[in-house]
Amino acid sequence: MNGTVQASDIRIGGLVGALPSGLRPYALLMRLDRPIGTWLLFLPGLWGLALGGTPWPDPWLVALFAFGAVVMRGAGCVINDLWDRDIDRLVARTAARPLASGAVDPLRAMGLLALLLAIGFAVLIQLHPLAIVLGIASLIPVTIYPAMKRITWWPQAFLGLTFNWGVPMGYAAATGTVDAAALVLYAGAFFWTLGYDTIYAHQDRDDDALIGVRSTALLFGDATRPFLAVCYGAAVALIAAAGILAGLSVWFYVVLAAAALLLARQVVVLDIRDAPLCGRLFRANREVGLVIAAAVIAGRVA
Template identity: 40%
Template sequence: MVDRSPDAGQGASGRPGADPATSAPDLSDMRHDDWVAHWLPAAWGPYARLCRLDRPVGTWLTLLPALAALVQAADGWPTVWRLIIFSLGALLMRGVGCTFNDIFDRDFDHQVERTRFRPLTSGQLTLRAALWFAAAQLLVSAALLLAINAYSRWLALALVPLVVIYPLCKRFTYWPQAVLGMAFNWGMLMAWTDTRDVLPWYGVAMWVGAVLWQIGYDAVYAYIDLRDDRMLGLKSVAMRFGDQGRAWIGGFYAVTAVLWTAAGWGMGMDWPYYVVMAVIAGHFVWQMTVFDVRHPERGLRIFRSNMQVGVLLIVAGLAGTILPV
């Protein structure tokens, strides 16, 4: 799937130079009147949109599971220093991934109404400028390695190839969302290694559950882009699932809930953790009652609602460790 989600993109209707009062409406995923346009210098705007600073949902979906893992690994409140480092890491690596996505997809994006005004494919930025910007983000990310332990540094280096190759996966596999899920949630593994210098089975189980969760919610959104993906010859899990999307996604969500529950048992979580897990399971059920492959436009609401799942993961960790029982 081309990275054309509302979060991954740039907003709605930001045709360069267009007058919103007189121009015909378009389906562009850019906005002409967002905070980037109002508050950043004009020369900075394309770079902010390239790394999706104007679309924070993807950053939250990267960060929240990592924060939950920090809570679990710390058996309560993590240090403020780790919260800062992991938050910056999520922001930067998500930006790197989006930048490489637009670099690799620049010849696809201009063929799609919703992505044709993105900075690179529309000519607001040159390929050379985008590559330099990707290198700069990687350099700043590398500086963060000084703030984590050796185990976590190796894990961070192992993440980079996943971030770079994800945009290419949609060209040869129906499972690019699996690669994206591994990369998006990599911080969960690093939370354990940096906090405890070990990677226990229950930390890995939480990560695998998060990967399956992301395959599920990205599949929901992939149905929105199904027509465009077919036109461009790209692959996604939505094509693989077809009319059986609800069964596939519901299955991924069910395994996610089982893995997260089993991991909580392995961590010795107190009973409030399982109460919150039941709420998460209920949220998954709600998603599947709303989702319908015949009405893919509902996917946006479902996709965004997964930020609530990320928050609930943090609440579960805190409830299972610091609440009195």
Template identity: 50%
Template sequence: MTAVSHLPDADAANWVDRFAPVALRPWLKLGRFDRPTGIWLLMLPGWQGIALAGAMDRQWPDALLMLKVFVGAALMRAAGCAYNDIVDRDFDAKVARTANRPIPSGQISVKQAWAFLAACALVSLAILLTMNLLAIALGVASLGLVAAYPFMKRITWWPQAWLGLTFNWGALLGYAAATGRIEWPAVLLYASGIFWTLGYDTIYAVQDLEDDALAGVKSSALRLGSAAPKAVLGFYVAAFVLALAAAWVGGLGPLFLPPAALFGAHLSRQAARLDVGDGAAALALFKSNSLAGLMLVIALAAGMWAGPASSI
């Protein structure tokens, strides 16, 4: 089957369709490399955990560790997307936004997709094995969350909550990789991320309201309906408060607050602009969370300045 120029939730000018060799494009699209927002959203919690750990020790985040998390997140996101598409291939064929993905469109077979998944996972494992034992254990434990995620939309209206548990696991892993332990600030940061994801993935699900209803797939956006904007605001308030709590318990300095305020303002703006009848605008709001998550990384890193006596 002839490949589509670009998929509906990818930018028309994405680098895969513009620059990648034609033979590689289905593989890169299987791993969602034409839609890098997901890489950022999986990677940023890891960076946040590393930044929190560094700030608590009054140090800059470990740059090499952040690079490892970036590469590992890109590969594990690719593996997770391939797994999700293998499991959801019949549903994807019924949804306009996903029907032309490589597996349902016949560009890549299920067997080939499994091979792609295994290759990405093995390289990610090699990166994980360079970290301490606690980080390795957390990385292995995350596979249970990843494996269960594609089935959540069949059994609950809240698959977005499960995605939150999965995507923000990196906050615990990044903190553990930097410190060799798990402490309350990291747990609070993880909880913040869960609510953040619950908000932004509800926004993302607005695109598929009609198709999901026809296909019998559940989502928080379908469950909430017209109440979605208010619910997203509630999720985001919880995310912001828990991020503040993580910084407070971690003894971060007051320079955490200005970029954290920008993070909170960005989230509130998304909720205010969400329109359940406008899928295209919802996609743009969803993508803006790469910037929101980076704001929180900067806030956490900035918290390294000033000692405990002047902490927030």
């Protein structure tokens, strides 16, 4: 890539396309046109809220976490793109991002970031004090995550630690504490993210290799399928263990089995040389996360 792709070259539909032209670059900077990232940030929080439910998760807390996921995912994307704007210009899939293309300059991006963080803080202070502390602490991994691809082959592992912070936060918001069940659920979510983000990274594998960006996709290459099986197997085992620690009913395991089958299908059909397929398998994890949330709720309610 030579960095000549512009944001205006991309055809945009949906709600983002309906925005005034001056606002669209900022919506794109927040990835409002790609809601899968918001789902994958929200779902671990929903799991934590469901695990701490008595028996249903509090609808007000669910609404706060959903809105907070939109805002903080947007903030995380701004931080990521500020770090990566020079790299993004060299990658086909990211060259048209607003900072990489010049549609938004860094100063305006930092202004948007300040606004999003202020809104996020307003949401955060509605929660239990322990959840507030955890939310503030989450800014540390969010800020340094984009550097990981430059210094380690395991940026996907660091994303797993960062993106699933909602598990202990949600549990703390619902219960005022964080116990072993919540921490084991967090560990399961970590391995889930490690797997699905490795699939995601295969979309950019060739460009990343050329420009020196590291990932588990490059590290494991043709051995990605067994690595993915280990990640997803560990995720299901740990999530099941969290259910045992929380005393969930047998219905939790019945529904969790459906999520395990969805993950197994990803392992079986994966073709790391088929970038569109990798994108579809990555996005399919929204349904996986929803099924796991349903499993936790079933285990509490039934």
